Amino acid sequence: xxxxxxxxxxxxxxxxxxxxxxxxxxxxxxxxxxxxxxxxxxxxxxxxxxxxxxxxxxxxxxxxxxxxxxxxxxxxxxxxxxxxxxxxxxxxxxxxxxxxxxxxxxxxxxxxxxxxxxxxxxxxxxxxxxxxxxxxxxxxxxxxxxxxxxxxxxxxxxxxxxxxxxxxxxxxxxxxxxxxxxxxxxxxxxxxxxxxxxxxxxxxxxxxxxxxxxxxxxxxxxxxxxxxxxxx
Numbered sequence: 001x002x003x004x005x006x007x008x009x010x011x012x013x014x015x016x017x018x019x020x021x022x023x024x025x026x027x028x029x030x031x032x033x034x035x036x037x038x039x040x041x042x043x044x045x046x047x048x049x050x051x052x053x054x055x056x057x058x059x060x061x062x063x064x065x066x067x068x069x070x071x072x073x074x075x076x077x078x079x080x081x082x083x084x085x086x087x088x089x090x091x092x093x094x095x096x097x098x099x100x101x102x103x104x105x106x107x108x109x110x111x112x113x114x115x116x117x118x119x120x121x122x123x124x125x126x127x128x129x130x131x132x133x134x135x136x137x138x139x140x141x142x143x144x145x146x147x148x149x150x151x152x153x154x155x156x157x158x159x160x161x162x163x164x165x166x167x168x169x170x171x172x173x174x175x176x177x178x179x180x181x182x183x184x185x186x187x188x189x190x191x192x193x194x195x196x197x198x199x200x201x202x203x204x205x206x207x208x209x210x211x212x213x214x215x216x217x218x219x220x221x222x223x224x225x226x227x228x229x230x231x232x
């Protein structure tokens with residue numbers, strides 16, 4: 001995993017995560033970079049045992065995964081804020097009596113945008129549930145690791161507890177993966193919707209909508225004039 005010069009994070013699976021370089025995202029990027037540096041230093045550490053290295057590596061990789069998920073959540077939050085702002089703009093425009101066509105094309109949210117926003121809200125709730133579950137499981141895993149360490153120091157058999165720990169770690173990985181997939185899908189849908197709306201606004205800018213509206217009014221006036229002429 002690395003952070004390239006285009007403000008994008010590439011995770012181990014090769015997936016690219018677009019990032020807005022706000023203060024929160026920059027902080028998360030820095031933490032990822034620090035964790036990556038620790039991984040490099042870990043590989044060069046000749047004093048640490050292979051077993052301790054493996055555990056530390058797993059911890060660092062899990063932290064990087066968690067940070068990437070936080071970045072995804074942040075990106076969804078930023079998109080939601082932008083779309084909420086668009087929604088507010090539409091409402092204000094309607095209150096001030098602007099043309100409905102103009103607000104729909106220039107300032108408002110499309111049906112797809114509204115659906116993406118609702119989908120993102122649902123995804124965020126699901127992601128938070130997954131995150132809470134993962135945090136709880138991690139707490140159990142840390143406690144069990146402590147018990148295993150104490151039992152080992154006492155010369156006790158720890159096979160059963162190690163088996164429980166392995167199952168816990170597997171559940172943590174699955175829960176984290178589910179959280180990751182949920183956030184990634186929501187982010188992808190919102191990004192696609194934003195791109196679609198951007199293209200639509202370029203194709204039908206607000207000024208063009210107003211011009212079309214004026215032409216419609218002119219056509220109506222001409223029609224009324226013709227009707228008057230016939231009656232005369």
